[in-house]
Amino acid sequence: MNEKNYGYGVDDNSYKAAGELAGITLLVDEFYNNMSVFTEAKKIRDMHPSDLTESRTKLAYFLSGWLGGPRIYAAAFGSLSIPSAHQHLPVGEEESEAWLHCMQKALENQPYEETFKVYLINQLRVPAERIRAVCARNI
Numbered sequence: 001m002n003e004k005n006y007g008y009g010v011d012d013n014s015y016k017a018a019g020e021l022a023g024i025t026l027l028v029d030e031f032y033n034n035m036s037v038f039t040e041a042k043k044i045r046d047m048h049p050s051d052l053t054e055s056r057t058k059l060a061y062f063l064s065g066w067l068g069g070p071r072i073y074a075a076a077f078g079s080l081s082i083p084s085a086h087q088h089l090p091v092g093e094e095e096s097e098a099w100l101h102c103m104q105k106a107l108e109n110q111p112y113e114e115t116f117k118v119y120l121i122n123q124l125r126v127p128a129e130r131i132r133a134v135c136a137r138n139i
Contacts, residue, residue, distance in 0.1 A: 008119045015069030017116040021060065024067070028060040030106035038105075041098045047089050082127045083134040091135035096128045 007013045018024050032052050035041045048055050058077060065071035073080060089095075103124055107117045 006113070006115050006119075008116060009068070009123070012068040014067040014116070014120070015064065017112060018063070018067055018120070019111070020069060021064055021072075023110070023112075024063045024069075025056075025060045027106050027110055028056050028063065030109055031059070031103050032056055034102040034105050035099075038098070038102060040094075041102050044091075044095050044098050044102075047091075047095075083130045086131045087134040089131075089135050091132050093132060096132040100125065100128055 008017060015024075018027065032055065035045045035048075058073065061073035061076055062080065062082075065073055100121065104121055107121055110117070112120075
């Protein structure tokens with residue numbers, strides 16, 4: 001087991017550390033609540049539909065598989081390339097950082113181990129940066 005990340009990223013360790021689908025759903029719900037509350041997230045909130053029900057489900061299902069748990073996103077919604085799915089949006093550094101801020105604040109309120117919170121926000125920076133990179137031409 002890697003001392004730096006306590007085995008996160010191996011098999012379903014991250015999925016379990018997140019509380020499986022129930023824990024991931026709580027994280028996603030708080031994340032989207034944050035997006036609706038924080039003024040710096042208004043631009044990214046406005047990129048979503050007014051009803052976030054499907055967005056919440058999609059993110060929770062995606063994170064389930066991304067964290068090493070059941071790959072339920074593909075079964076429910078088909079295959080997904082995160083950067084490609086967002087390439088039509090005007091996501092720059094400001095929007096990417098606002099997204100990460102909402103997620104960071106959501107993570108702070110989860111009953112996760114502190115090491116997992118740090119690990120997860122660092123891992124989430126990777127797709128956030130990839131999205132920003134493919135969206136740069138829309139700014």
